[in-house]
Amino acid sequence: GIQVEQSPPDLILQEGANSTLRCNFSDSVNNLQWFHQNPWGQLINLFYIPSGTKQNGRLSATTVATERYSLLYISSSQTTDSGVYFCAVVGFAQGGKLIFGQGTELSVKP
Amino acid sequence: EAQVTQNPRYLITVTGKKLTVTCSQNMNHEYMSWYRQDPGLGLRQIYYSMNVEVTDKGDVPEGYKVSRKEKRNFPLILESPSPNQTSLYFCASSLGAGGQETQYFGPGTRLLVL
Numbered sequence: 119g120i121q122v123e124q125s126p127p128d129l130i131l132q133e134g135a136n137s138t139l140r141c142n143f144s145d146s147v148n149n150l151q152w153f154h155q156n157p158w159g160q161l162i163n164l165f166y167i168p169s170g171t172k173q174n175g176r177l178s179a180t181t182v183a184t185e186r187y188s189l190l191y192i193s194s195s196q197t198t199d200s201g202v203y204f205c206a207v208v209g210f211a212q213g214g215k216l217i218f219g220q221g222t223e224l225s226v227k228p
Numbered sequence: 229e230a231q232v233t234q235n236p237r238y239l240i241t242v243t244g245k246k247l248t249v250t251c252s253q254n255m256n257h258e259y260m261s262w263y264r265q266d267p268g269l270g271l272r273q274i275y276y277s278m279n280v281e282v283t284d285k286g287d288v289p290e291g292y293k294v295s296r297k298e299k300r301n302f303p304l305i306l307e308s309p310s311p312n313q314t315s316l317y318f319c320a321s322s323l324g325a326g327g328q329e330t331q332y333f334g335p336g337t338r339l340l341v342l
Contacts, residue, residue, distance in 0.1 A: 148326070148327040148328050149327045149328055149329070149331075151330065151331065153333070159316055159335075159336045159338070160333075160335050160336060161318060161333040161336070163330060163332060163333070166329075166330040168328075204271070206271075208327035208328075209327075210327075212327060213276065213278070213325060213326075213327060214259045214261065214276060214322055214324075214325055214326070214327045214331065215261070215273050215276065215286060215287075215327070216263075216271075216273070216320075216331060218270050218271040219270075220270055221270070
């Protein structure tokens with residue numbers, strides 16, 4: 119099956135810093151989503167981005183489907199950005215099953 | 229507000245006592261699924277449903293049952309819970325079943341089985 123690898127596994131930032139999170143996947147995908155899991159455990163949709171670039175406020179994401187990777191950019195980080203960021207993909211002929219990466223745990227210090 | 233809801237949000241129970249976790253969506257989505265999240269194992273799919281009366285096993289279906297009698301509801305049933313089912317459970321839904329749409333997740337249910 120499809121493998122999803124995220125890097126780095128952990129990241130500590132000072133408030134105001136920028137960061138880039140990476141997601142590599144091993145096969146072509148129908149769907150790629152980025153999620154933020156907050157300290158209360160809730161999974162928050164950030165982007166649906168099987169290809170191309172999207173921006174939402176301080177967050178943006180780029181997926182290069184032909185090279186099988188996606189990047190999540192966080193600019194001017196805030197303490198509320200802390201939590202775990204997951205990349206998840208759906209492979210072709212896999213129905214709707216999301217395959218999740220292991221996540222990047224981000225800690226933003228004041 | 230478009231959303232996926234789950235109840236209860238937190239549950240402590242004992243081994244063998246049947247329980248049901250409800251999931252409901254108000255977006256008229258065809259596809260619904262259940263995931264569990266465990267430390268070191270990540271998120272894994274338990275069951276999914278392509279539409280009413282159509283359900284199928286995911287990667288870790290043992291010990292669980294589901295039903296899809298109405299489009300909006302997709303309950304997860306643990307007939308005889310065991311401690312290894314202690315986990316964080318998520319329900320998710322999307323408009324279609326082809327995997328090409330955004331999947332929306334419920335707030336999660338934390339289950340502890342003693």
